[in-house]
């Protein structure tokens with residue numbers, strides 16, 4: 001096996017204000033499939049090209065935002081080692097029993113990191129009833145809908161002390177850091193972190209308020225699918241934030257918009273192939289406009305300042 | 309049915325724009341290009357469009373995130389402009 005710590009972010013639980021309207025967006029516009037519901041009314045969803053039971057849970061709540069993100073560990077043994085390292089790092093861990101509040105998922109360890117976000121790790125998850133084919137496989141079983149999101153890709157989190165969060169991801173999850181933005185006095189302004197070949201599994205921006213989410217990113221096949229997503233944003237009167245554009249950081253092809261409950265979503269294609277032995281790419285904060293939006297070289301205020 | 313429009317006045321500057329009963333105050337402000345236009349999600353989640361309605365009748369037509377508007381705020385006329393529609397002339401100000 002190639003990856004030794006965490007394999008990927010495998011599950012996100014989001015809070016939504018209007019469940020019916022927002023679910024309609026995730027299913028019919030983003031193109032996710034509904035897998036099931038829990039007795040407390042949460043909805044479980046997955047993208048068509050994902051193998052695992054589900055990757056997104058929507059919970060109706062009074063406020064929008066992120067409940068937690070969960071990372072899949074390479075194996076049960078790795079999971080236990082990660083748990084010990086979390087404790088040694090100084091965060092207290094709670095255990096969530098298998099098949100408790102996330103159907104199909106094995107035991108999860110849950111803890112809060114310095115930025116105020118709740119992270120989880122698990123090693124076991126059932127395969128979805130309707131996953132990608134594996135025997136002489138076709139490219140899909142049911143024609144993908146809407147934006148045709150293939151899988152959950154990454155997320156960007158805002159909170160305090162991202163230097164510690166970055167160190168946590170390296171030391172405890174075994175991740176590495178392909179790309180960073182530093183302030184003039186050499187402090188971290190933003191960091192892109194991965195445990196795989198993707199340029200990022202997650203990213204952080206330094207921010208005074210804890211536990212904020214900037215966006216959740218879903219993967220599309222290519223640049224023409226980003227254009228298709230732009231059409232669907234317009235047709236469905238969703239609020240565009242920025243794009244279609246190119247990131248110089250990660251090299252992703254991207255568009256950002258808001259789902260009906262006010263969580264920002266990115267649909268993303270491309271990106272470079274990262275390797276842990278490659279030199280780190282470093283940006284000055286004065287160049288962050290070009291780093292984020294390569295074509296215009298400018299950041300629109302809502303992009304950096306508005307989070308949920 | 310004909311659209312009923314109301315006047316919305318920005319207290320600080322005296323700027324004024326028209327807002328239909330079927331649209332959010334934020335959308336009208338945006339269209340008019342007047343007033344302190346700050347916004348993000350237009351969905352009641354991010355809180356960027358939070359303002360106080362000093363006078364006038366309005367209805368919330370979308371849920372506003374509790375993280376940005378508390379029970380107390382609602383009594384004080386503090387709203388997310390992307391979630392309210394006018395039912396009379398309004399005066400708004402920053403909070």
Ligand code: FES
Nearest residue numbers: 348349350355390
């Ligand atoms: S613009 Fe986000 S709450 Fe109104």
Ligand SMILES: [Fe+2]
Nearest residue numbers: 154156217266
């Ligand atoms: Fe992203």
